[in-house]
Structures are given as C-alpha cells and as structure tokens.
Amino acid sequence: MAAKHSYKFCFGPWNLSEGQDPYGPPTRPAQTFEWKLAQLKKLGFDAMMFHDDDAVPDVDNKSPAEIRKATRELKKKLADAGVAAEMVAPRLWFDPRTVDGAFTSNDPACRRYAIERSLRCIDIAKELGTDLIVLWLAREGSYLRESKNARRCVDYLVEALDKMLAYDKKVRIAIEPKPNEPMDQAYIPTIGHALALAQLTRDPARVGCLIETAHAILAGLDPADEIDFACAFGKLWSLHLNDQNGLKFDQDKPFGSANLRMAFNQVRALERNGYGKRGEYVCFDVHPFRPTKVEHWLAHLDNSRRTFLRLVEKARTFPEKEAQKLIADRNYAALDQLVLEHLMGR
Ligand code: GLO
Ligand code: MG
Numbered sequence: 001m002a003a004k005h006s007y008k009f010c011f012g013p014w015n016l017s018e019g020q021d022p023y024g025p026p027t028r029p030a031q032t033f034e035w036k037l038a039q040l041k042k043l044g045f046d047a048m049m050f051h052d053d054d055a056v057p058d059v060d061n062k063s064p065a066e067i068r069k070a071t072r073e074l075k076k077k078l079a080d081a082g083v084a085a086e087m088v089a090p091r092l093w094f095d096p097r098t099v100d101g102a103f104t105s106n107d108p109a110c111r112r113y114a115i116e117r118s119l120r121c122i123d124i125a126k127e128l129g130t131d132l133i134v135l136w137l138a139r140e141g142s143y144l145r146e147s148k149n150a151r152r153c154v155d156y157l158v159e160a161l162d163k164m165l166a167y168d169k170k171v172r173i174a175i176e177p178k179p180n181e182p183m184d185q186a187y188i189p190t191i192g193h194a195l196a197l198a199q200l201t202r203d204p205a206r207v208g209c210l211i212e213t214a215h216a217i218l219a220g221l222d223p224a225d226e227i228d229f230a231c232a233f234g235k236l237w238s239l240h241l242n243d244q245n246g247l248k249f250d251q252d253k254p255f256g257s258a259n260l261r262m263a264f265n266q267v268r269a270l271e272r273n274g275y276g277k278r279g280e281y282v283c284f285d286v287h288p289f290r291p292t293k294v295e296h297w298l299a300h301l302d303n304s305r306r307t308f309l310r311l312v313e314k315a316r317t318f319p320e321k322e323a324q325k326l327i328a329d330r331n332y333a334a335l336d337q338l339v340l341e342h343l344m345g346r
Contacts, residue, residue, distance in 0.1 A: 004316060005274070005276060005277055006276075007276045007281075007282045007308070007309075007312070008046040008047065008276065008279075008281050008282065009045045009046055009047075009281065009282050009283070009284070009305055010045060010046060010047040010048065010049055010086045010281040010282065010283040010284075011040065011045060011048065011049065011283060011284050011285075011286075011301055012048060012049040012050065012051070012054065012283070012285070013033060013036045013048065013050070013054045014051070014054070015284065015285065015286055015287060015300075015301060016031065016036050016039060016288075016297060016298070016301075017287050017288065018030055019288065019290045019291075019292065021290060024290075027290055027291065027292070028288075028292070028293075028294050028297060029294070033054070034077070037077065037078075037081055037083065038081075039297075039298055040081075040083060041081050041082075041083065042298075043298060043301060043302055043305075045083075045301070045305075046083070046084060046281065047083060047084040047085065047086040047281050048078070048083055048084075048085060048086065049085075049086045049087050049088075049089070049134070049238075049281075049283055050085060050086075050087070050088045050089070050124075050128070051088070051089050051090070051091040052088055052089070052090050052091060052117070052120065052121040052124050053091050053094075055070075055071060055074055055085075055088060055124050055128065056070040056071055056074070056124055057070075059117070059120060059124075060095065060117070064120075064123065067120060067123060067124065068123070068127060071123075071124050071127040071128060072127065074128065075127060075128055075129070078128070084129070084130075085125070085128035085129060085130045086130060086132065086238065086281045086283065087125070087130055087132040087133065087134045087174070087238060088121050088122075088124050088125040088128065088130065088132075088133060088134070089121070089133065089134040089135065089136060089176075090114075090117050090118045090120075090121035090133070090135070092114050092117065092118070092137075092138060092139070093138035093139050093182065095113070095117075097109070097110040097113045097114070098110065098113075098114060098139055099139075100139070100147075101139045101140050101141070101148070101153075102114035102117075102137075102138075102139055102140065103115070103137070103140055103156050103157050103159075103160040104139075104140045104141075104148065104153040104156045104157065104187065106147075106148060111156060111160075114160065115159075115160050115163050115164075118133070118135075118160065118163075118164050119163070119164065119167050121133060122164060122167055122168050122171055125171070126168065126170075126171075131170050131171055131172050132171075132172055132174060132237060132238065133164065133171055133172070133173050133174070134173075134174050134175075134176055134210055134238060135173055135174070135175050135176065136176040136178065137157070137175065137176075137177070137178075137186065137187065137188050138178075138182060138183075139182060139183060140153065140157065140183075140186060140187050140188065141180075141183030141184070141185050141186035141187050142183060142184060142185055143183060143184050144184070145185070150187060153187055154187070154197070154200070157187065157188070157197060158197065158200045158201055161173060161197070161198075161201045161207060162201055162202045165201060165202055165203045165206055165207070166202065171206065172206045172207075172208060172237060173206060173207050173208070174208050174209055174210040174237040174238050175188060175194035175197065175198070175207065175208070175209050175210065176209070176210040176211075176212060176215070176238075176240065177189055177190050177191060177193060177194045177209070177215060177219075178212065178215040178218065178219075178250070179215065179218050179219040180218060181218070181249060181250050189219050190216075190219050190221060190226070191209050191211060191216075191226045191229055191230050192229070194208075194209040195208075195209060195230070195233055195235055198235070207235075208230070208233075208234075208235035208236065208237040209230050209235050209236060209237065210236075210237065210238040210239060210240060211223060211226050211227055211230060211236060211239055211240070212239075212240035212241075212242065212285055213240065213241050213242050213243060213244065213255070213262075213263075213266065214240075214242050214243065214244035214250050214251060214252060214253075214285075215240075215250075217244040217246075217247075217262075218244065218247060218250065220247075222262070222265070223262065223265075223266050224262070224265035224266045224268065224269040225269075227239075227266060227269040227270060227273065227275070228269050228272075228273065231269070231273035231275065236273070236275060236280070237280060238280060238281065238283060239270075239275070239280070239281070239282055239283055240283050240284070240285035241255045241263075241266065241282060241283070241284050241285070241286075241304065241308065242254070242255055242284060242285050242286045242304070243255055243256060243257045243258040243259060243262075243263065244258060245258040245259075246258075252285055252286050252287040253286065254284075254286050254300045254303050254304045254307065255284060255286065255303075255304035255307050255308055256304070256307040256308075256311065260307075260311075260343060261339065261340075261343060263307065263308075263311055264311050264314055264315065264339075264343060267308065267311040267312055267314070267315045268315045268318070270282075271312065271315045271316070282308060284300075284301055284304040284305065284308075286300045286301060286304050287300065288300050314342060314343060317342075318342055319338065319342065322338060323335060323338060326338065
C-alpha cells in the first residue's frame with residue numbers, strides 16, 4: 001500500500017491570546033514573541049503564520065529599510081528555531097484609516113493606505129521566504145447597506161488584488177472569507193465569492209483561498225463541502241481549522257470541540273483531496289477559553305492537533321466497503337449509524 005502522507009502544522013502568535021473580550025480585560029499576562037516561538041517549538045509545530053505587524057511591530061511607522069532589517073532579524077530567529085513562516089497577512093482592520101473598510105473604504109486616501117500596506121506585507125513575506133499572502137477582508141463590508149456602493153466595492157477589491165499581483169510576479173493570495181464580524185455583512189462571505197473574485201483579477205491562477213471552519217459555519221455552510229469545492233479548483237492553499245457552536249460570535253474553539261462529526265468530515269475531505277501534498281499547512285486558528293490558567297495556555301493547540309491526528313486515523317480506517325454497500329442500497333439510516341459507531345469506536 002502506498003505510504004500515506006503526514007501533515008505539517010502551524011499556528012499564529014495571536015493564537016496564544018490573553019483572554020480579552022469586548023466585556024472584560026485580559027485574563028493572562030502578555031508574553032513576548034520569543035516566548036510564543038519557544039512554545040510553538042515545544043509543541044513540535046512546523047511553522048508560524050504572521051500578520052505583517054506580528055512580524056514587524058509598528059510597521060506603519062517604519063521605513064522600507066527598517067522593515068527589511070526587522071524582517072531579517074525575525075528570519076534569523078525562525079531559522080535558529082527551525083520554524084518556517086507559512087504566510088503573512090496585512091492587518092487591515094486596526095488603523096484609524098481602516099475604520100470604514102480598507103480596500104473598500106469610501107475615502108480614496110484610506111484605500112491607498114490599505115494597498116500600500118499590503119505591498120509592504122508582500123515585502124515582508126518575500127524576505128521571510130514565503131510566497132503566500134492571506135487576506136482576511138475584515139472590514140470590507142457594511143454596517144448599513146446604504147453607506148457603501150457594493151457594486152463599486154467589487155471593483156475596489158479587484159483593483160487592490162491587481163496591484164498586489166503586479167507588484168510581485170510570484171506572490172499568491174489566499175482570500176479568507178468570513179460572512180460577518182466585525183461587519184454586519186461582508187462582501188466576500190464564502191469560498192464561492194472568493195474564487196469568483198479571483199476570476200476578475202489580472203492573474204486568477206495566483207488568487208486562491210483559505211477556509212476557516214468557524215467562518216464556513218457562520219455562513220451556514222458545511223466546512224467539508226467548502227473544502228471539496230475549493231480543492232476542485234486546486235485553490236485551497238491554507239486552512240484555519242477550529243470549531244464553532246452555531247451562529248454566535250466567532251468562537252475559534254479547539255478543532256472538533258463543538259461537532260466531532262463535522263470535524264471528521266473535514267479531515268475526510270482533506271484526505272481525499274491530498275491536502276498538504278503540495279506543501280500546504282494545517283493551521284489551527286484557535287483561542288484558549290477565557291478562564292484558561294497560564295499553566296494550561298497551550299492546551300487548545302495541542303488538543304486540536306491531537307484531535308486532528310485521531311480523526312486522520314478514523315478517516316483512514318473508515319469501513320469504506322461497508323459504507324459503499326449501504327450507499328448502493330440507499331440505506332442511509334445504517335450509513336448514519338456506521339459513521340457514529342466508527343467515531344465512537346465500536
Ligand atoms: C478572524 C480571522 C483571523 C485571520 C487572521 C489571519 O476571524 O480568522 O484570525 O485568520 O487575521 O488573516
Ligand atoms: Mg482565521
């Protein structure tokens with residue numbers, strides 16, 4: 001039997017978060033980047049994902065030379081730790097200039113800022129040795145529909161993507177859709193929207209997507225089907241696995257925490273599409289529960305990977321022949337129970 005491939009794992013510095021939410025302050029002390037990198041190493045993860053300002057703090061107030069210097073220092077730290085940089089994402093939702101959207105702001109000066117900042121993000125990614133830029137389009141949408149022209153916003157998004165694609169001929173852009181939060185309505189809520197937008201750009205082959213479990217669920221979709229859809233286009237270039245208990249705030253729970261069967265089906269979809277064989281990472285965009293004590297700070301990441309690996313085993317040992325017989329007989333009640341008993345471990 002052909003050897004089954006193994007997966008590479010990744011998380012970002014923001015996934016070791018301090019517990020702040022809109023209703024209360026942090027519950028764990030702030031830690032340095034060095035501490036976070038050491039924890040990633042300790043857990044045996046392979047790569048780290050970055051926002052541009054995780055990589056280069058205060059990026060807006062630095063000159064290109066200062067950005068290059070800071071990025072080189074980071075590159076050395078990563079090389080010493082034997083950790084790769086998976087991607088870099090421009091954080092386009094913190095600055096006052098992005099208060100009403102970044103690429104789709106009504107103010108042309110703010111739109112220019114967002115594009116400039118994204119080009120600096122590309123510089124950082126190149127220096128860190130990755131060609132992957134992730135765009136979570138946080139504030140590209142509206143709080144009230146009449147405040148923006150959604151038709152024009154599509155053009156603005158294409159213009160921004162085109163500028164990024166033209167700036168660097170190697171860069172690949174993975175759009176991370178999310179239907180809401182912080183906006184009421186986002187312009188690119190699903191993988192279908194992301195891939196359709198890619199087709200309007202100057203180089204569709206270099207615009208793909210990133211699926212986050214919670215975002216798909218918030219859009220009322222099944223994350224496993226989103227995975228299959230993106231993979232049918234060869235466009236699933238990164239992944240934020242986590243979990244989400246229904247239509248609430250974005251919870252970023254540990255993978256499998258709310259719906260183990262849905263998690264199993266995501267793993268099955270990844271397996272059947274050979275995700276990871278072209279170097280893609282399995283990233284966990286998960287957060288500790290707010291009450292988490294300092295001594296348990298890494299558990300949500302370690303647990304997500306453990307669950308993922310257990311589900312890979314479950315996917316590889318799924319009684320496929322038995323399932324096929326039940327499918328042929330349209331005996332879905334028995335198929336349902338077969339899945340449940342397989343997951344429970346008969
Ligand atoms: C928020 C997103 C966010 C992105 C990150 C990378 O809902 O999931 O965590 O993944 O900023 O762009
Ligand atoms: Mg995410």
